[in-house]
Amino acid sequence: MTSATPPAHAKPPLWARVVAVLLSLVLSLVMAEVVAGIVRHHAFPILNLYLEDAALGVRLEPSASTHLRSRTGNVTSVRTNRLGFRGDEWRPAAGGVVRGRVLLLGDSQVFGYGVEEDEALAAQLQAELGPSFEVLSAATPSWGPPELATVLAELAPIYRPEIVVFVANVANDWSEVKVPNRLRTTARDGWARTVIANQDDTVSDFPGRRFLLGKSHLVYALRTLLRGAPDAAEAALATSATRLVKDLPWLAQPDGENRSRLTRVVLRMADTCKPLGCTLVTAGLPLDVQVHPSEWQKYRGEIPIDVGGTYRLLGTLLAELHQHGLAVLDLLPALRATSPGAFQVDDYHLSARGHAAIAHALAPTLRERRPGDRR
Numbered sequence: 001m002t003s004a005t006p007p008a009h010a011k012p013p014l015w016a017r018v019v020a021v022l023l024s025l026v027l028s029l030v031m032a033e034v035v036a037g038i039v040r041h042h043a044f045p046i047l048n049l050y051l052e053d054a055a056l057g058v059r060l061e062p063s064a065s066t067h068l069r070s071r072t073g074n075v076t077s078v079r080t081n082r083l084g085f086r087g088d089e090w091r092p093a094a095g096g097v098v099r100g101r102v103l104l105l106g107d108s109q110v111f112g113y114g115v116e117e118d119e120a121l122a123a124q125l126q127a128e129l130g131p132s133f134e135v136l137s138a139a140t141p142s143w144g145p146p147e148l149a150t151v152l153a154e155l156a157p158i159y160r161p162e163i164v165v166f167v168a169n170v171a172n173d174w175s176e177v178k179v180p181n182r183l184r185t186t187a188r189d190g191w192a193r194t195v196i197a198n199q200d201d202t203v204s205d206f207p208g209r210r211f212l213l214g215k216s217h218l219v220y221a222l223r224t225l226l227r228g229a230p231d232a233a234e235a236a237l238a239t240s241a242t243r244l245v246k247d248l249p250w251l252a253q254p255d256g257e258n259r260s261r262l263t264r265v266v267l268r269m270a271d272t273c274k275p276l277g278c279t280l281v282t283a284g285l286p287l288d289v290q291v292h293p294s295e296w297q298k299y300r301g302e303i304p305i306d307v308g309g310t311y312r313l314l315g316t317l318l319a320e321l322h323q324h325g326l327a328v329l330d331l332l333p334a335l336r337a338t339s340p341g342a343f344q345v346d347d348y349h350l351s352a353r354g355h356a357a358i359a360h361a362l363a364p365t366l367r368e369r370r371p372g373d374r375r
Contacts, residue, residue: 037217043069047113047141048214049080050187056147057181058192060084060140066215068114071346076116085138086111087122093160097277100133102366103161105148105269109285110139110167112355114344119352121167124359129366136161142185142192144176145265153272161278163369165362166269167331168262169285170314171244171348174251177262190214241289241299241307248309252316260317263324270326279369281327283362284314288348291332292339298346327365334361 012020047068049061065079081089093101104110104122112120122137129135136159138151145168152164176184186193188203189210212219244251255261270280288295289307296304311332318328334357335342342354350358 033216033218040217040221041067041069041073041075042217043067043075044217044220045069045071046191047078048190049078050142050190050192051084052187053182055182056143056150057183057185057195058140058142058187060086061190070114070344074114074344074346076114079117083138085136085140086120087117087137090136090159092158097160097162098134099162100129101159101161102129102133102135102163102165103152103155103159103278104135104137104139104165104167105152106137106139106167106285107143107169107172108139108141109169109171109350110137111141112139113141113349114347115350115352115355119355121350121355121358124352124355125362125366128359128363133366139167142181144179144181144184145173145262146177147181149265149268149272152269156272156276156278160276163279163281163366164269164273165281165283165366166266167283167285167358168266168314168317170290170310171285171287174261174313175244175247177265188213241287241310242302242305244287244310245305245307248313252309252313259320260313262317263320266317266321266326267324270324279327281329281362281365281369282318282321283329283331283358284318285358286311286314286332286335288343291335291342294340295343295348298348327369329362329365331358331361334358 044066045068047060048066049064050058051061053059060080062080062082062084065077067075067077069075078086080086083090102125104125106121110121112122117123120137121139122135126133126135138148138155140147140151143151145166148166156164182195184195186195191214213223251261253261255264258264266280266282273280287307287310289299289304290311293304296302314330314332318330321328335354338353338357341351342357343349344351
């Protein structure tokens with residue numbers, strides 16, 4: 001008896017095999033992206049929400065969110081409102097000055113880089129001042145004093161703050177005040193990039209580019225492996241006290257009739273406030289290594305130096321603004337009182353403890369701007 005030969009199975013058509021390969025590839029990539037995200041705790045070592053802005057260099061992407069991971073693995077979340085600022089939505093003023101509304105101006109320090117939103121200065125100051133105040137933060141990483149003055153003129157007529165707080169950061173404001181951010185910083189795929197003169201930044205756009213090159217953990221890991229992280233990584237997270245001390249001779253030079261090179265732009269902020277009925281308060285933020293010597297430990301290979309001269313930059317500015325009748329506050333005593341620990345252990349940015357110390361120091365000064373609310 002002859003056994004029956006099983007029928008030969010027909011080969012799937014070519015299109016079906018191509019589809020199967022493509023589906024398998026897509027599934028593999030999706031799984032690799034998930035794994036890369038898990039390994040990296042779904043966080044990036046630098047902020048990836050930047051958008052190019054012709055006037056300001058960069059702004060932050062509106063209504064967006066991301067996660068940041070520090071060098072020691074601390075993960076924090078960042079979310080922006082419709083204006084591209086960290087925190088809740090803002091309500092435009094219905095008429096005149098909004099009583100109790102405080103507007104914060106600053107860079108990544110005031111933004112709260114490396115701490116949670118409820119640990120940053122805006123939230124800490126809100127808790128200190130209580131419900132009769134409302135604290136809004138327009139702080140944005142990479143912005144210098146000129147950008148903050150421009151943004152104040154843009155925001156103040158719409159949101160009508162009663163008090164404006166500008167935090168002058170000695171780490172970079174003195175070097176940035178004469179160089180607009182549009183000549184220093186731009187953005188590509190969500191990353192901040194250093195502007196290089198005469199460099200052609202033309203890019204080819206394609207569907208999914210923003211996700212692949214700006215939000216994919218897998219692609220970020222591959223790019224880091226092949227050619228290092230985007231060029232703003234170190235610039236965004238590092239400061240050099242030695243470089244600042246080296247630049248002191250020209251940073252400390254008078255600016256025309258002003259003893260401090262920041263005075264002119266702060267007076268511009270005060271002039272913006274005057275017709276709108278808001279009061280300007282300037283707070284001076286020192287370097288971490290000025291606050292406590294233990295802060296030198298985070299700077300590998302850097303030799304401690306005398307940074308006393310950098311403190312004179314702050315002192316000169318605050319004294320000159322005081323002579324102009326403006327409210328000022330030196331933050332050094334408050335930070336020293338809470339140190340060590342006022343700054344992050346692996347970064348020059350303020351820790352949650354440092355933000356709390358500044359909020360506690362600022363609160364009485366802001367209440368003094370409103371005599372009826374003193375306590």
